[in-house]
Amino acid sequence: xxxxxxxxxxxxxxxxxxxxxxxxxxxxxxxxxxxxxxxxxxxxxxxxxxxxxxxxxxxxxxxxxxxxxxxxxxxxxxxxxxxxxxxxxxxxxxxxxxxxxxxxxxxxxxxxxxxxxxxxxxxxxxxxxxxxxxxxxxxxxxxxxxxxxxxxxxxxxxxxxxxxxxxxxxxxxxxxxx
Numbered sequence: 001x002x003x004x005x006x007x008x009x010x011x012x013x014x015x016x017x018x019x020x021x022x023x024x025x026x027x028x029x030x031x032x033x034x035x036x037x038x039x040x041x042x043x044x045x046x047x048x049x050x051x052x053x054x055x056x057x058x059x060x061x062x063x064x065x066x067x068x069x070x071x072x073x074x075x076x077x078x079x080x081x082x083x084x085x086x087x088x089x090x091x092x093x094x095x096x097x098x099x100x101x102x103x104x105x106x107x108x109x110x111x112x113x114x115x116x117x118x119x120x121x122x123x124x125x126x127x128x129x130x131x132x133x134x135x136x137x138x139x140x141x142x143x144x145x146x147x148x149x150x151x152x153x154x155x156x157x158x159x160x161x162x163x164x165x166x167x168x169x170x171x172x173x174x175x176x177x178x
Contacts, residue, residue, distance in 0.1 A: 110124060
């Protein structure tokens with residue numbers, strides 16, 4: 001048995017975990033699809049406007065479409081960055097259970113999380129996937145539901161052990177989108 005590790009979540013912890021989750025959701029496939037669609041749209045627009053098809057016009061139009069898509073995506077990303085923080089802070093303020101002190105302990109098969117108002121036990125193998133950012137680890141029970149662990153509350157040996165437990169349980173780690 002490892003732990004217990006006690007911590008209280010802050011609004012910043014909740015923002016960090018939500019950003020990690022939402023960044024994954026936003027960038028998973030939407031960026032590539034949007035860029036490709038904008039490139040095709042501009043290529044078709046040039047074809048319809050000029051009434052003729054040439055590879056040179058199509059390439060220029062597709063390039064302009066990709067640039068326009070990149071600008072739009074950048075605008076969405078900046079807006080999301082601001083909106084995620086605002087919304088997360090509001091949810092943190094509303095959800096009083098997030099203000100409780102958490103007690104986290106684990107063994108080879110599962111982890112236990114307890115607060116003043118709730119207790120839960122989750123087998124490592126029951127997690128669908130997990131992700132790690134610079135300040136948090138999130139453990140996904142489903143695509144929408146996750147447990148967050150602020151890294152500031154854990155010694156490095158404990159984080160290494162948690163990573164090892166997830167690896168042994170063959171829980172897929174999401175990478176490449178921090």
